[in-house]
Each structure stands twice: as structure tokens, then as C-alpha cells.
Amino acid sequence: AARWRAAAPPQFVFCLKAWQVITHPPTSPTYRRTRLDARDREHCGQFGFNPTVRWAWEQTFAVAQVLRAAVVVFQCPANFRPTAENVARVRRFFEKAKRGRFHLGWEPRGEWDPALIAKLCHDLELIHVVDPLVTDAAATGPIRYYRVQGAQRRVAKPDWRRLQQACAGRPAAYCFFNTSLRAADARRFKDLISE
Incomplete structure (x- = not known):
């Protein structure tokens, strides 16, 4: 470590x-x-x-x-x-x-x-910790931790906006991709929220 x-x-x-x-x-x-x-x-x-x-x-x-x-x-x-x-x-x-x-x-x-x-x-x-494309976080604290799940899953166009909205306005939001294109999806999301 x-x-x-x-x-x-x-x-x-x-x-x-x-x-x-x-x-x-x-x-x-x-x-x-x-x-x-x-x-x-x-x-x-x-x-x-x-x-x-x-x-x-x-x-x-x-x-x-x-x-x-x-x-x-x-x-x-x-x-x-x-x-x-x-x-x-x-x-x-x-x-x-x-x-x-x-x-x-x-x-x-x-x-x-x-x-x-x-x-x-x-x-x-x-x-x-939730997959925000499947369910909303039940807890209401200021920090969010999302894991987009599905080894065979590809994040669809409308889902990018949902992810962005789920993370918006938080002091910290962690979003991890356990998808078929995890590294590319993470980079794409980083670019989207940096715009």
C-alpha cells in the first residue's frame, strides 16, 4: 500500500x-x-x-x-x-x-x-453505496458514492445526464464504473463533469 x-x-x-x-x-x-x-x-x-x-x-x-x-x-x-x-x-x-x-x-x-x-x-x-442508474441513495448525507454495475453494461446516452445530476451539488461524490468499458466510461464522465 x-x-x-x-x-x-x-x-x-x-x-x-x-x-x-x-x-x-x-x-x-x-x-x-x-x-x-x-x-x-x-x-x-x-x-x-x-x-x-x-x-x-x-x-x-x-x-x-x-x-x-x-x-x-x-x-x-x-x-x-x-x-x-x-x-x-x-x-x-x-x-x-x-x-x-x-x-x-x-x-x-x-x-x-x-x-x-x-x-x-x-x-x-x-x-x-448504490448504482444510481438502478436506485436512488436512501441516505441523505452530503457525500455520495456510486458504483455503476454490470460487466456487460454500456452506459447509454440518457444515463450520462442522470449520473451528472446525481453527483451535482455535493461536497464530494465518488462515481466508479464496473462496466465493460470502465476506464473509458470514467474518462468520459470526468470530461462531462469538467465542462
């Missing part, structure tokens, strides 16, 4: 995703590449505030500090549903997790009620 920070221009803003060990259950196919011991894996994910998840947060926190990150995003798997147990886990994790100078973004996916998302984001001081 220190090499990345040193190599980046001084004004470069880093944002990162929290390690999946915090958010995703060990059955997630993305664990194939991890080198975690099988005994540790059984304690992974779903914001369980156990030693394994706390360790994963310490690792993520340390990287965010070195990078002087602006935002750390906690992207939930779609199967992390808004059950009473999961809501309690989210609350417990964010109430107990050490905070840095960076913002914390939360990306619930699936069938979460916007009012519940707004309440959790308000109570826990989280940025609601």
Missing part, C-alpha cells in the same frame, strides 16, 4: 473495498483465491464481530490509513438479507469497529427497505 501511495500523484484519491472476510460468508466462490486457514474461514463474513472478522478489519483499516483513503466500502453479497439478525450484526460491527479519517460506505444488495437503509446509515454514519 505504501508503494501505491508513493507512486500516486499527491492529489490522487484512493477508495477501497473492505476485505470480503468481513462481509461475505465462506461459501462465496470468491474465497477460492484466499489463503485463509479452513478453521478461520468458518468464522468469516456477515459482519460477525469475532476475532477473524476483527482481524480482517484491522488489515483493511491499516491499508486505508497508509493510502489515506477517502472511503472504505463494505459491499454485501445479495444473499445478506435484512433479517433481524443481520441488522443486529451490521449495527454491532459498525458500532464497535475502529474508525479512521476515512468515510465508511455500505452497499447492501437485494431486498433491503430504503427506510431501514436510511436509518442504519444515519445511526452508524455510513454512506449508502
